[in-house]
Amino acid sequence: MSKKTVGSKYEYELSNKLGSGAFAEVYKGKNKMTGEVVAIKVIKRTLLEKYGDEILNQIHQEINILQKLMLSMRKTLCPFINKIYECLETTNNIYIVLEYCNQGTLLDKIKKQRKLPEDEALFVFFQLVQALDFICDNNIAHRDIKPENVFIKDGIYKLGDFGFAGQKSLYNTHLGTYPYMAPEFFNSSSYDGNQVDIWALGLLLHEILFGEIYYIGNSQYEVSQKILNKQYTLGAQHKCCKEIQDLLPKMVEKDKTKRITAKQILELPIFQKFKNDSRYLNIEAQERQFWELFLKNENNQTEEDLKKASKDEEEKQKKEEKEKQMLAQEKLQNEKQQKRDQICKAISQNIEIINEMRDGMKIIIKLCEFLKENFNEVCRYDIFYILKQGYNQYHHLKEKLDACKILTKEDHIKFENFDNEVWDQFYLDQNVQSLIGDIECERNQIRKEYISQFNQLNNRTSKEYNNYLLEFQSVGGLDIDVGIPEKLFLEQMASTINVLNCELTIQSDNKIQQLIKKAIIWIFAVAQFSDLVSGRKVDIQKFLRCIENDQVDEMKKCLYSN
Incomplete structure (x- = not known):
C-alpha cells in the first residue's frame, strides 16, 4: 500500500480514502507522534486552476475561520465543532488536517433510522445549538447547516464543513442547500448569517424528530416558493412535547427579526436537564483532557510521553480492529x-x-x-x-x-x-x-x-x-x-x-x-x-x-x- 507523509507529523495510505469532491480527497490518516487518528483533506492545486482565485480564497477563508475557532476553543471549551489541527501547503497540494469523526454524519444516521427518539433528538440538538452559539460569539456564520455537515465522533455531534462560512455582520451572497435556506435568501438583498443558521437548525430538528424534510419539491424553484409562501406548522402527525411545539415555530419564523437566538434557546427549561446529564458531563471531561494533551504536545512534551501515547493508541487500534473482525459483527453487517x-x-x-x-x-x-x-x-x-x-x-x-x-x-x-x-x-x-x-x-x-x-x-x-x-x-x-x-x-x-x-x-x-x-x-x-x-x-x-x-x-x- 502506498504511504504518503504530510509534514513531519502526519501520514496516510491511499487505500484509506474516506471521500472525494470536485477538487479534494479526504483520507484517514495518523499523527505519527501521538498515534491519534486524523482526517487529512488533500486539495490538488491543478484542479483549482479552472476555478480561478475565487475558490482558492474561499478555501483560505475556511481555514482561517477554523483556525480562529480553534484558538477560541482554548479559552472556551466547545466539543461540538469539528477541529482543525494543522494546514500545510506545498507546490502541488494543500493539506488540511482535521479531527477524525469515526461515526460518519448525521445524514448517515437519518438514512438508517429515519428519525430519532425525542430525547435523543433533543440531546443532539442541544449539542448543535451550543456549536451555533459558540460561532455566533465569534462573529461567524456557517450558512450551510444540514445533516451531512454534522459529523459524529464517539457519540458527540460536531458542526463541520465551513466551506460556506463567513465572518461579518451582513451577507449578500446567496448560497446553501435549498430545503434549509431561509426566506431572506430569496426576498432580501442582504441577510444576517446567524439568523439563517437558526432557521436551518430548526428544520434539521424537525427532520430528526419527524423523519421528513419540511420544505421539499420537484425543483429548486418549487422549494423556494414553498419557503416563501408556506407557513411552518405542526400537524397531528407531528407528535412531540409542548416545549418543542413552542420552540420550532420560533426558529422556522419567516420574520427574521422575530426569530429566536441560540442563547435564548439554551436558556429554555427543557435543555437544563442536559447540563447535568452524565453523557454531557463526560463529553466536557473528554474535551478538557483533549486540550490538556494537545497543549502539552504543542509545548514539546517529552519523548517518553509521546511513546506512551503512541503505544496506548496502537493498543486501542488493535482492539478495535479485532472487534471488527469478529464473526458476530460480520454477521450483523x-x-x-x-x-x-x-x-x-x-x-x-x-x-x-x-x-x-x-x-x-x-x-x-x-x-x-x-x-x-x-x-x-x-x-x-x-x-x-x-x-x-x-x-x-x-x-x-x-x-x-x-x-x-x-x-x-x-x-x-x-x-x-x-x-x-x-x-x-x-x-x-x-x-x-x-x-x-x-x-x-x-x-x-x-x-x-x-x-x-x-x-x-x-x-x-x-x-x-x-x-x-x-x-x-x-x-x-x-x-x-x-x-x-x-x-x-x-x-x-x-x-x-x-x-x-x-x-x-x-x-x-x-x-x-x-x-x-x-x-x-x-x-x-x-x-x-x-x-x-x-x-x-x-x-x-x-x-x-x-x-x-x-x-x-x-x-x-x-x-x-x-
Whole structure:
C-alpha cells in the first residue's frame, strides 16, 4: 500500500480514502507522534486552476475561520465543532488536517433510522445549538447547516464543513442547500448569517424528530416558493412535547427579526436537564483532557510521553480492529445488507405496481380518445363521464402518495404486506419522487381535458337539449375529485353498451363491426373502473397490448371471470 507523509507529523495510505469532491480527497490518516487518528483533506492545486482565485480564497477563508475557532476553543471549551489541527501547503497540494469523526454524519444516521427518539433528538440538538452559539460569539456564520455537515465522533455531534462560512455582520451572497435556506435568501438583498443558521437548525430538528424534510419539491424553484409562501406548522402527525411545539415555530419564523437566538434557546427549561446529564458531563471531561494533551504536545512534551501515547493508541487500534473482525459483527453487517437489498427490491416492486395502476388508468383515458375518434356523436356524454372517473382514479392515487399513506391490496391486488420500514424508505426514494411528479402532470392534463369537454357539452346542451341542461350541470358541476356517482355511471355505461349492441346487429361493414365490438368490451371493462385499476377484473398489461394491436377477440379473454 502506498504511504504518503504530510509534514513531519502526519501520514496516510491511499487505500484509506474516506471521500472525494470536485477538487479534494479526504483520507484517514495518523499523527505519527501521538498515534491519534486524523482526517487529512488533500486539495490538488491543478484542479483549482479552472476555478480561478475565487475558490482558492474561499478555501483560505475556511481555514482561517477554523483556525480562529480553534484558538477560541482554548479559552472556551466547545466539543461540538469539528477541529482543525494543522494546514500545510506545498507546490502541488494543500493539506488540511482535521479531527477524525469515526461515526460518519448525521445524514448517515437519518438514512438508517429515519428519525430519532425525542430525547435523543433533543440531546443532539442541544449539542448543535451550543456549536451555533459558540460561532455566533465569534462573529461567524456557517450558512450551510444540514445533516451531512454534522459529523459524529464517539457519540458527540460536531458542526463541520465551513466551506460556506463567513465572518461579518451582513451577507449578500446567496448560497446553501435549498430545503434549509431561509426566506431572506430569496426576498432580501442582504441577510444576517446567524439568523439563517437558526432557521436551518430548526428544520434539521424537525427532520430528526419527524423523519421528513419540511420544505421539499420537484425543483429548486418549487422549494423556494414553498419557503416563501408556506407557513411552518405542526400537524397531528407531528407528535412531540409542548416545549418543542413552542420552540420550532420560533426558529422556522419567516420574520427574521422575530426569530429566536441560540442563547435564548439554551436558556429554555427543557435543555437544563442536559447540563447535568452524565453523557454531557463526560463529553466536557473528554474535551478538557483533549486540550490538556494537545497543549502539552504543542509545548514539546517529552519523548517518553509521546511513546506512551503512541503505544496506548496502537493498543486501542488493535482492539478495535479485532472487534471488527469478529464473526458476530460480520454477521450483523450481512444482515443489514440483506435488509437494505430487501427494501430496495420491495421499493422497485412497489413502483412497478403503481405503474401498472397508471396503465389501468390509461386504459380509461384511452377509451375516451377511442370513442371521440370513432363514436363521438353517440358517446359525447359517455366520454365526459369516463374522463371524470379516470381523473378521480389519478386523484385518489396522487393524494395517497402525497400524504405518504401506505398502499394496500384494496388499492391494487398485487400489493404485498410490506412493513413500515419499506414505506418509510419508499417515500424518500428519488425515483418515487419523480414518479409522483409524473402522476401529477398526467392528472393535470386530464383535468384540462375534462374542463374542455365540459364546456363543449355545456354549450351543446344549452343549445340543443335545454331541458336537460340543469341535470347535466348538476352532474358535471360536482367536485371533479369525487367522480360521477357509481349508480349513474353504471347506468350510462349499460345504456351505451345496449345502443352499440343494437348497432352491431344492423351493421354489415366488417371494419365497423370490429370497432363496435372493441368499444363494447372496452366500455364493459371501464364500467368497473375500480376493479380495472386494481387488476382484479382485467389483465391490465395484456389488455393494453390487445388495444394497441386491435386484437378484439383477445381483449375479451383479458377479462377475469372472478
